[in-house]
Amino acid sequence: DSSSPVTPLALGFAAVAKNKNDVVTVPEGYQVSILHALGDPMHYADSSWQNNGSETADSYNRRIGDGHDGMYYFGLTEDGKYDANRSDRGLLCVNHEYVVSPYVMHPAGRTAGAARVASEVEKEIYAHGVSVAEVKRSTGNDMTMVRGSKFNRRITSATEMTFSGPAKGNEWLKTKFSADGTKTRGTNNNCANGYTPWGTYLTCEENWLNVVGRAAGDNAKRVAKDVASLNRYGLTENRKNPYGWDTPGTDDLFARWTSSVVGATAADDYRNTANNFGWVVEIDPFNNTSVPAKRTALGRFNHEGAWPAPAVVGQPIVMYQGDDARNEYIYKFVSKALWDPKDVNGGLAAGAKYLDEGTLYVAKFSADGTGTWLELTFGKNGLDANNALFAFANQGDVVINTRLAADSLGATKMDRPEWGAVNPLNGEVYMTLTNNNSSNRVDPASTAALTGRQAKPDAANPRFYDDGEGNKSNPNGHIIRWKEDAGSVAATKFAWDIYLFGAENDAAANVNLSGLTAVNDFSSPDGLYFDHRGMLWIQTDDGAYTDVTNCMMLAAVPGKVGDGGKAIAVGGTQTIKGANATENTVRRFLVGPKDCEITGVVVTPDGKTMFCNVQHPGEDGTLANPNSAWPDTQTHAASTKRPRSATFVVTRKDGGTIAV
Numbered sequence: 103d104s105s106s107p108v109t110p111l112a113l114g115f116a117a118v119a120k121n122k123n124d125v126v127t128v129p130e131g132y133q134v135s136i137l138h139a140l141g142d143p144m145h146y147a148d149s150s151w152q153n154n155g156s157e158t159a160d161s162y163n164r165r166i167g168d169g170h171d172g173m174y175y176f177g178l179t180e181d182g183k184y185d186a187n188r189s190d191r192g193l194l195c196v197n198h199e200y201v202v203s204p205y206v207m208h209p210a211g212r213t214a215g216a217a218r219v220a221s222e223v224e225k226e227i228y229a230h231g232v233s234v235a236e237v238k239r240s241t242g243n244d245m246t247m248v249r250g251s252k253f254n255r256r257i258t259s260a261t262e263m264t265f266s267g268p269a270k271g272n273e274w275l276k277t278k279f280s281a282d283g284t285k286t287r288g289t290n291n292n293c294a295n296g297y298t299p300w301g302t303y304l305t306c307e308e309n310w311l312n313v314v315g316r317a318a319g320d321n322a323k324r325v326a327k328d329v330a331s332l333n334r335y336g337l338t339e340n341r342k343n344p345y346g347w348d349t350p351g352t353d354d355l356f357a358r359w360t361s362s363v364v365g366a367t368a369a370d371d372y373r374n375t376a377n378n379f380g381w382v383v384e385i386d387p388f389n390n391t392s393v394p395a396k397r398t399a400l401g402r403f404n405h406e407g408a409w410p411a412p413a414v415v416g417q418p419i420v421m422y423q424g425d426d427a428r429n430e431y432i433y434k435f436v437s438k439a440l441w442d443p444k445d446v447n448g449g450l451a452a453g454a455k456y457l458d459e460g461t462l463y464v465a466k467f468s469a470d471g472t473g474t475w476l477e478l479t480f481g482k483n484g485l486d487a488n489n490a491l492f493a494f495a496n497q498g499d500v501v502i503n504t505r506l507a508a509d510s511l512g513a514t515k516m517d518r519p520e521w522g523a524v525n526p527l528n529g530e531v532y533m534t535l536t537n538n539n540s541s542n543r544v545d546p547a548s549t550a551a552l553t554g555r556q557a558k559p560d561a562a563n564p565r566f567y568d569d570g571e572g573n574k575s576n577p578n579g580h581i582i583r584w585k586e587d588a589g590s591v592a593a594t595k596f597a598w599d600i601y602l603f604g605a606e607n608d609a610a611a612n613v614n615l616s617g618l619t620a621v622n623d624f625s626s627p628d629g630l631y632f633d634h635r636g637m638l639w640i641q642t643d644d645g646a647y648t649d650v651t652n653c654m655m656l657a658a659v660p661g662k663v664g665d666g667g668k669a670i671a672v673g674g675t676q677t678i679k680g681a682n683a684t685e686n687t688v689r690r691f692l693v694g695p696k697d698c699e700i701t702g703v704v705v706t707p708d709g710k711t712m713f714c715n716v717q718h719p720g721e722d723g724t725l726a727n728p729n730s731a732w733p734d735t736q737t738h739a740a741s742t743k744r745p746r747s748a749t750f751v752v753t754r755k756d757g758g759t760i761a762v
């Protein structure tokens with residue numbers, strides 16, 4: 103039975119050395135193939151990628167998008183249904199986070215000028231979002247995309263979607279596109295992801311500020327509450343749209359990328375565009391005409407992802423979520439409806455049942471190794487019209503302004519929450535805290551008054567050190583984990599420890615707190631995923647170690663909360679329980695090509711095919727000096743082709759199970 107966990111799970115591959123080569127390096131005995139890359143056609147009517155930026159904007163409605171990030175594999179039956187145990191045929195949903203290297207997509211890079219070229223902006227709008235592609239085993243356990251499959255579909259920054267849950271129809275969601283605040287167009291900056299046990303995909307809107315601007319003088323046209331909300335999410339007035347998507351003209355496709363008051367009412371303009379983003383979007387990959395739904399009950403922030411606990415019959419559906427910005431929070435959503443396996447293949451109707459009603463919580467980590475989930479419900483915990491920080495009028499207000507609600511409850515400011523993952527063997531939850539800097543997590547010895555969102559190190563975010571390379575505070579990041587009280591996903595208390603501290607292996611002992619060596623040292627953990635066997639995969643997005651190595655992915659057998667029981671003195675004042683790494687429990691599995699980030703990973707249920715993503719190879723290059731020619735370098739070492747974000751497939755040459 104391929105679905106049984108291998109017990110005890112052990113790492114059975116030789117570690118890959120850190121390197122700066124322009125290929126994906128995998129262990130001896132493993133092989134890599136490219137599944138799909140930016141611009142590849144999903145249907146037959148469109149030409150193959152020409153390597154010169156000549157693809158039309160419209161064709162990106164049917165081509166693979168840019169900036170591959172979070173993804174998930176759904177097994178597909180002959181009659182087009184979801185089968186969680188099927189490994190040879192499936193639907194692969196991939197996030198296309200952003201246009202990572204504009205020199206790659208356009209003929210000669212982005213055209214300069216105050217007003218951008220409409221066709222270039224249009225192409226970028228269609229290159230964001232999600233791809234749904236049918237994939238099938240070809241040779242052995244390798245997989246290829248089924249070009250022309252009826253399931254192949256692009257969701258873009260122009261695709262119509264609905265709002266559901268407590269903010270549906272809220273005053274602050276009304277736009278010229280949807281005067282009643284029940285619809286919007288587009289999903290953006292889709293970073294990490296999630297999935298549901300009923301077989302739908304969740305894509306999450308993270309750095310949507312990159313495509314939204316706000317006009318000078320806009321504050322004076324709004325009530326104070328409006329301004330407080332926009333400012334808390336970083337959309338201060340006179341903030342230029344970083345991509346200039348609002349510059350080509352007044353057409354609705356472009357005009358909505360400024361969140362500014364222009365007309366008389368919210369139905370006359372796009373003043374509420376900002377509130378249309380930051381959500382979890384549910385997509386039914388099995389129904390190619392379904393209209394995606396923004397599930398507002400799960401809150402609004404720099405939504406990195408939404409990771410489910412394993413579904414248990416008669417228990418609520420639970421999603422763990424992170425807000426990836428410096429000193430933001432970790433959240434949990436608990437559904438009101440209890441899991442009924444009859445809802446498998448229930449599509450977006452099942453989504454409405456489980457994700458539109460429930461309770462949202464934010465995490466507070468205490469120094470004694472316990473934690474509390476604080477409830478973000480209108481009318482409770484002071485979340486009402488009399489709140490000193492923000493006058494909440496209803497639950498729609500609470501979810502649109504999740505950050506302000508969490509502020510007023512005293513949640514713990516974290517070192518940039520990235521991905522979460524739940525161990526299928528014991529239900530424990532892991533989350534990467536990718537890094538932080540000294541302008542946010544300040545020197546514990548400092549006597550200066552804290553300003554803005556600054557915080558001193560605390561038990562859950564304990565580090566402040568100088569890496570000697572110009573980075574201070576927590577440049578290498580860590581991974582926190584917790585265990586819900588009494589093993590109940592709905593618990594409001596938990597126990598936590600720190601699983602792993604990132605570090606360079608030659609760093610001082612008070613920095614390399616987990617005892618990393620050359621076979622497992624890493625920095626800035628980001629992507630995180632437990633496969634079906636309980637093996638943990640850790641991916642990096644690092645600025646602090648890229649002088650030595652390209653970004654990487656490690657495999658780990660993580661144990662459980664409280665393991666090791668190592669007392670670590672932090673800042674001379676606190677003692678943290680944290681685990682030690684050994685070469686048998688954490689090991690480097692692959693290293694990516696130049697200038698990339700490794701993003702997104704999923705393994706088939708039988709453990710034999712792995713999908714993994716490379717985002718922004720050649721990020722620091724130019725058309726003249728591209729730095730990378732990946733993915734073509736994977737097969738042609740001397741390639742001069744343009745670098746592209748892509749999904750690659752890893753299999754074992756002997757047909758065996760990955761990593762064991």
Ligand code: FEO
Pocket residue numbers: 199293294308406426520
């Ligand atoms: Fe798009 Fe938080 O990484």
Ligand code: CA
Pocket residue numbers: 293294406520521628629
């Ligand atoms: Ca990320």
Ligand code: CA
Pocket residue numbers: 520536628643
């Ligand atoms: Ca990151």
Ligand code: CA
Pocket residue numbers: 643698699718
């Ligand atoms: Ca990056």
